Amino acid sequence: MKSVSLYDTTLRDGTQGEGFQLSMLDKLRIAQRLDAFGVDYIEGGWPGSNPKDIEFFQEAAKLDLKHARLAAFGSTRRANVAVEDDGQVKLLLEANTPVVTIFGKSWELQVTEVLRTTVEENQAMIRDTCRHLKEHGREVVYDAEHFFDGFKDSPEHALATLQAAADGGADCVVLCDTNGGTLPSEVMQICMQVKERIPDTPFGIHTHNDCELGVANAIAAVKAGGAQIQGTINGYGERTGNCNLTSVIPILQLKMGIEVVPNLEGLQSLSHFVDDISNNPHFARAPFVGRTAFAHKGGMHVNAVQKLARSYEHIEPGKVGNSQQILVSELSGQSNILIKAEQLGVPLEKGSDEAKAILARVKELENEGYSFEAAGGSLELLILRQLERYEKPFELKEFHTSYRLYRDGHQPVCEATVKIFVGDEAEYIVDEGHGVVNALDRALRKALIRFYPEIEEVSLLDYKVRIVDGHDATAAKTRVLVVSGDGESSWGTVGVSENVIEASWIAIVDGIDLFLQRKRRAGQA
Numbered sequence: 338m339k340s341v342s343l344y345d346t347t348l349r350d351g352t353q354g355e356g357f358q359l360s361m362l363d364k365l366r367i368a369q370r371l372d373a374f375g376v377d378y379i380e381g382g383w384p385g386s387n388p389k390d391i392e393f394f395q396e397a398a399k400l401d402l403k404h405a406r407l408a409a410f411g412s413t414r415r416a417n418v419a420v421e422d423d424g425q426v427k428l429l430l431e432a433n434t435p436v437v438t439i440f441g442k443s444w445e446l447q448v449t450e451v452l453r454t455t456v457e458e459n460q461a462m463i464r465d466t467c468r469h470l471k472e473h474g475r476e477v478v479y480d481a482e483h484f485f486d487g488f489k490d491s492p493e494h495a496l497a498t499l500q501a502a503a504d505g506g507a508d509c510v511v512l513c514d515t516n517g518g519t520l521p522s523e524v525m526q527i528c529m530q531v532k533e534r535i536p537d538t539p540f541g542i543h544t545h546n547d548c549e550l551g552v553a554n555a556i557a558a559v560k561a562g563g564a565q566i567q568g569t570i571n572g573y574g575e576r577t578g579n580c581n582l583t584s585v586i587p588i589l590q591l592k593m594g595i596e597v598v599p600n601l602e603g604l605q606s607l608s609h610f611v612d613d614i615s616n617n618p619h620f621a622r623a624p625f626v627g628r629t630a631f632a633h634k635g636g637m638h639v640n641a642v643q644k645l646a647r648s649y650e651h652i653e654p655g656k657v658g659n660s661q662q663i664l665v666s667e668l669s670g671q672s673n674i675l676i677k678a679e680q681l682g683v684p685l686e687k688g689s690d691e692a693k694a695i696l697a698r699v700k701e702l703e704n705e706g707y708s709f710e711a712a713g714g715s716l717e718l719l720i721l722r723q724l725e726r727y728e729k730p731f732e733l734k735e736f737h738t739s740y741r742l743y744r745d746g747h748q749p750v751c752e753a754t755v756k757i758f759v760g761d762e763a764e765y766i767v768d769e770g771h772g773v774v775n776a777l778d779r780a781l782r783k784a785l786i787r788f789y790p791e792i793e794e795v796s797l798l799d800y801k802v803r804i805v806d807g808h809d810a811t812a813a814k815t816r817v818l819v820v821s822g823d824g825e826s827s828w829g830t831v832g833v834s835e836n837v838i839e840a841s842w843i844a845i846v847d848g849i850d851l852f853l854q855r856k857r858r859a860g861q862a
């Protein structure tokens with residue numbers, strides 16, 4: 338049993354943040370990554386708030402998570418309604434998750450002014466809902482909204498609401514700093530009083546970053562005996578964001594000796610993955626995982642760091658999957674590639690010439706603007722190509738796209754022509770599509786189908802574009818991330834170019850190429 342569990346709400350509270358939108362496929366991919374990383378709870382959404390969240394839980398049930406427990410989020414029953422008859426509570430049960438998290442009111446002012454009900458009815462709402470969910474076999478997390486503000490206003494009232502949740506059988510009561518205005522010293526003091534009053538029910542913490550204290554407040558709660566931390570990857574969330582798990586996790590594990598995940602080295606990769614999936618730029622100065630978190634500039638520091646890394650670094654960067662910036666150690670960054678190669682069945686030795694060559698190629702491409710965090714498919718191809726385990730399925734001779742706008746009210750048409758060679762045989766195909774990329778994708782498939790009928794199984798599931806600044810600041814580049822799938826699995830590929838069409842082409846071709854390589858390799862095995 339862990340002494341502190343991690344409860345991720347990137348998919349629910351995180352999506353309240355501006356500029357952080359996730360499709361269903363994005364959410365499923367993030368859930369899988371969180372599970373693989375060792376997060377204990379994944380809050381997937383609020384089934385009562387929109388039908389997309391209901392659909393998410395239907396799809397997430399098929400994910401086969403190895404460790405994490407899925408949580409559906411919602412509210413206590415409404416006032417003066419029997420819990421059995423509350424439609425929103427019904428939806429929570431229909432989500433069919435092992436965990437249900439409900440929030441309720443802790444602040445007397447909110448009870449009388451917003452809910453417009455009595456203190457007694459509010460407590461009954463909390464107690465009944467917890468009990469009802471427990472009776473249906475759920476693990477129940479009770480989120481006490483505005484707990485700290487409510488406590489400061491009336492400690493007795495706030496504690497009584499927690500007592501109601503405990504009486505209803507809640508497995509954990511979570512103290513929420515909903516407005517993000519509480520200080521760590523207050524959090525610690527109040528948490529200790531909670532522990533004294535309700536010693537038999539574990540408590541957790543849910544903080545927001547409005548005073549830039551989201552992480553500090555979560556740590557203060559753990560110091561006071563807190564057993565669960567709720568937060569989001571990279572701190573995404575409403576206003577200034579939620580408690581940043583990407584910082585809390587290494588603090589717990591490296592500074593406080595509290596083990597929360599089996600392998601911290603995947604942290605930076607997870608952080609970049611969520612940025613890439615949500616189409617947000619990486620925050621270079623992010624503690625632990627940022628590009629400059631361990632970058633050294635200025636003669637004296639560099640010199641000292643080279644002699645003794647500890648002199649200007651608070652942790653060893655590799656422990657969170659990051660690396661020092663000036664000393665590009667020959668072995669740094671290799672672990673991801675070694676893991677990938679192992680999965681491909683072509684194990685590489687750490688420090689070998691092959692591993693070094695692959696790493697050098699990855700770094701070169703990263704300098705050009707590539708990012709492989711959400712494009713494992715392209716990384717797989719890169720490794721196969723470097724190891725000469727790769728057979729080129731086709732050669733592009735040329736492609737051409739055009740956009741036709743009619744004057745007579747017709748819908749505009751995009752057209753693509755693709756000329757390829759498979760061996761000595763040429764194929765020259767034209768097709769139309771809704772946009773340039775769609776037309777190119779269709780023409781390429783049509784050209785290939787005669788040679789590789791199996792590509793019928795592959796489809797394009799997602800397409801994302803962002804502008805990146807390569808190291809050469811004079812030319813902005815476009816990075817395209819594509820997700821392809823064959824109904825059984827899905828894989829991400831990436832293309833970078835100054836031209837969006839070429840970047841798209843590279844990513845699309847990699848998506849199909851990878852599928853063909855995998856088929857070929859499976860056939861050989």
Ligand SMILES: [Zn+2]
Binds near residue numbers: 350515543545579
């Ligand atoms: Zn929140």
